[in-house]
Amino acid sequence: MADENAILEVFRYQPDQKSEPTFQRYEVPFHEEWVVLDALNYIKDHLDGTLSYRWSCRMGICGSCGMMVNGDPKLTCSVFLRDYHPQVMRVEPLRGFPVIRDLVIDLDDFMNKMTEVKAWMIPKEERSIEQGEYLQSPAQLARYRQYSTCINCTLCYAACPVYGRHTEFVGPAAIALAQRYNMDSRDGGYEERAETLFDEHGVWMCTFVGDCSRVCPKNVDPAAAIQQAKVSATKDFYRSLVPWGKRRTET
């Protein structure tokens, strides 16, 4: 039994009832082992069933529970009440995205960006089932593995000041994932991705603030992926100027 309470100030926006967002204060039992998401679930189950938010796995895998906690983008299933208590916790929807309701953001823009950069495998050579698997060495896997651990939580977009001001920027996770496939020895989609990746709303908009890498819960290091993509575009450009230059299909 908890003998003290933790206090949360939760962003509320219910466009069907009120056109302006407000903050609502809730007191929940303080437990050492509770994460912020547990507190939200307590509110939903015991105090106020109208609160809307996304979550699923409760273990930092699904990427759906991202919110601003005291101004910083966090997976609410991975930060504890004890990290903040007795400070009041201000819980808001992820910054930079349109809000649908309460803590639920509209992810359409992000999803479109993933499509634009073709964040999927475009095989270099088609193989039939009889021909077997696409083989890859551990060294080839190591080149992109870090970028492949992205869970699409969009915390990096909420942290990125460039995306915050210019939503046309392709942004950290989409670039990191494009880079993930570009660096995959089985992939041949570099040219197809290049148009989005290297146009004026692509990698060049990044001013290397690096906050995306700070907030990423999976240590993807999208900032590094962006700089790496800039270098490969530059190498390609100079290669294309010399007659003996051969464009590489991977970075």
Add this chain to the structure above:
Amino acid sequence: MPRSKEVFWWSLFSAGGVVSAFFFPATIIITGLAVTLGWVTAEDLHALVQNPLVRLYLFVLISLPLFHAAHRLSHLTIDLGLAHARRPSAIVCYGAAIVGTLLAAVGVITGL
């Protein structure tokens, strides 16, 4: 290739960054400390800059960091949320770097 021209400017920016980070400190030590501390004389330096390779070095040392600075400054428009000012600011910043580069070229060629 419908890709951004930025790749060219970015390459100058990154090369300028390398020059600023590695060659500037060395040059500052030579011109700022070594002469002051009497390790080399001003005459030695003067003799040194007569060498065409040293002049080429000075040209690179002046020009590339100008493009580094131009790129960084023109990207301030993005940081400040003034995307519509991106083009005019790029013209001013890169323009200044180009003028600086031309002046540096004249300087190292004529020995001014």
